[in-house]
Amino acid sequence: MTSPEARLDALEARVAALEERAGGPPPDDRGDATGEVGYHGSVRLQEDHGPITWTIGYDAAATLGLAAGPVAEVLAALGHPVRLALVRRLLAGPAGTGELVEAAALSSSGQLYHHLRTLTAARVVEQDGRTYRVPDSGVVPVLVALLAAADLAGALR
Structure with missing residues (x-):
């Protein structure tokens, strides 16, 4: 069974890939103002x-x-x-x-x-x-x- 940390890392990677395809992460996560x-x-x-x-x-x-x-x-x-x-x-x-x-x-x-x-x-x-x-x-x-x-x-x- 995979550790919770590994599962969270995989989930974050999937979300990042989806955000990239949709035009990037939400504004709060872009790092610009x-x-x-x-x-x-x-x-x-x-x-x-x-x-x-x-x-x-x-x-x-x-x-x-x-x-x-x-x-x-x-x-x-x-x-x-x-x-x-x-x-x-x-x-x-x-x-x-x-x-x-x-x-x-x-x-x-x-x-x-x-x-x-x-x-x-x-x-x-x-x-x-x-x-x-x-x-x-x-x-x-x-x-x-x-x-x-x-x-x-x-x-x-």
Whole structure:
């Protein structure tokens, strides 16, 4: 049988390996004093769906080093008025193409599919059969992005 010390060492090594794959240890363990940024939320936007809870904290300096490509892709996807209208509608629940064309005041489904391709490529929206939705794991992050954008624009004052 292995000693408790050896088991603890092995467990610490496994945790360190997992942290490294996930972007490093939590901010308190990094040894720098840059601080932490984060967000959390617990929302229930759909009557037939339970609450969605999400919390994340990340080292402030490491945030500046995140890959620019995926971040820019999400910001660009959310940065178009039609796509923003689609995401707002989908936060209320899944919807088919007819509902989405109406929600975004589009004149054709071709225009809709163009915008949905951008949103799905950025993983802001996913297709579920014949409907589209914001994945549960994206609800709070999307709401936070909208809130942060409104704050930056001075729209909360």
